[in-house]
Amino acid sequence: MTENEISYIIRGSIFKVFKTLGPGLLESAYEVVLTHELKKAGLEVRQQVAVPLIYDDVKMDVGYRIDLLVENKVIIEIKSVENLAEVHHKQVLTYLKISDLKLAILVNFNCVDIEKSIFRKVNGL
Secondary structure, eight states, X not given: OOHHHHHXXXXXXXXXXXXXXXXXXXXXXXXXXXXXXXXHTTOXXXXXXEEEEEETTEEEEEEXXXXXXXXXXXXXXXXXXXXXXXXXXXXXXXXXXXXXXXXXXXXXXXXXOGGGGEEEEESOO
């Protein structure tokens, strides 16, 4: 399955979760429920995946974690904040770079219109 095919399923699952739960919950609640939906859709999902930081060929133990990793190909970064800041977008791009993955989805569940709160980030895709 390609990153784009996975992304299509992810978007559908995000819409379903948002329609069912609405805005205002903690990020951890959306993470658990979205994981459930993606697994129901037949996708492999891992939560809170450690991302190693390698600098000068040395693996640094800094504790970065990806919220969700789907099919070992697509990162999902979940937020539930009043407004996404530019740093949230940059964070996802950096995760793509240091993980050497090609696609990430940044989603903010604390919104009125979920369609305007899903952002696709690419790294050489």
